[in-house]
Amino acid sequence: MGFKENALKRSLWVFHFSGGSCNNCDIELLDCLTPRYDLERxxxxxxxxxxxxxxxxxxxxxxxxxxxxxxxxxxxxxxxxFVVACGACPCTGGIFKNSYHTAGPLDEIIPVDAYIPGCPPKPEAIISAIVKLRNKLE
Structure with a gap:
């Protein structure tokens, strides 16, 4: 196992991309960083x-x-x-599925490794998906 793979198992860094959201998923994603859920553990x-x-x-x-x-x-x-589709909108298009301004679900644009459904998804589901991605490296 190389250095990068070993480092990935121990510390995953997440970049948040908000593509025109209503901010519910953003709030839940940031809620994972609070002491209640403590994603940094x-x-x-x-x-x-x-x-x-x-x-x-x-x-x-x-x-x-x-x-x-x-x-x-x-x-x-x-x-x-790894790419994580967080919420119903990037997973399926949500309520905007057939709208004129959408570019489609996320998996039609870039490859997706994990889907977290929900509107908004619960912090427990977000943590579970990211931990499963971490376990996928082993």
């Missing part, structure tokens, strides 16, 4: 640069304006990078 923390991230957490529907930005961010990420 698993070595997982939020980072501000995609170049340092191991996971891209996408919340909200990806609209036509955000699609090129998301593709560019995905290309800039160091590989391997």
């Amino acid at each position: 698993f070595g997982i923390e939020l980072v501000g640069s995609i170049r340092h991230a191991d996971i891209i957490a996408v919340t909200g529907i990806v609209n036509r304006q955000c699609k090129p930005r998301l593709e560019k961010i995905y290309k800039q990420a160091s590989k391997p990078v």
Whole structure:
């Protein structure tokens, strides 16, 4: 096992991409960092640069304006990078599925490794999905 894979098991860094969301998923994702849920106990923390991230957490529907930005961010990420669709909107399109401004579900734009359904998803579900991604490395 290489250095990067060993480091990934111990500390996953998450980059949050909000694609036109209603902020419910954003609030739940940030709620995972509070002392009540304490996502950092698993070595997982939020980072501000995609170049340092191991996971891209996408919340909200990806609209036509955000699609090129998301593709560019995905290309800039160091590989391997996991993509998590957080909430009903990036998973299926949610209530905006047949709307004129949507670019489609997230898996039609970039490859997705984990889906967290719900509107908004519970912090327990977010933590569970990220821990399962961590276990996938072993």
